[in-house]
Amino acid sequence: MPLAPAHHLAQLTIALPLEPQTSDRLAGFVELLEPVNALADRFPGSVWRLQTEDGDATAVRGLGDDRLIADLSLWESLEHLAAYVYGGSSTRR
Structure with missing residues (x-):
């Protein structure tokens, strides 16, 4: 039985859009x-991401200003996150 990783990498982006969504x-x-989030969800090394029941992270409220949007995800490693962000990985699921 494989051991669980000792840690994960958290990625957080917070934005204040100039205009309403x-x-x-x-x-x-x-x-x-939706397509970018779907890719992230199935990308190797992706562990979890903040989202509503509908799969929408931009609908999460409670950041102090309802105009703010946030993206929070957990990854197995920096290498996995970099492969997702910068592309070029041949290990996509």
């Missing part, structure tokens, strides 16, 4: 949220 200016960003 329903604006035309953010339409491309909002359109790509």
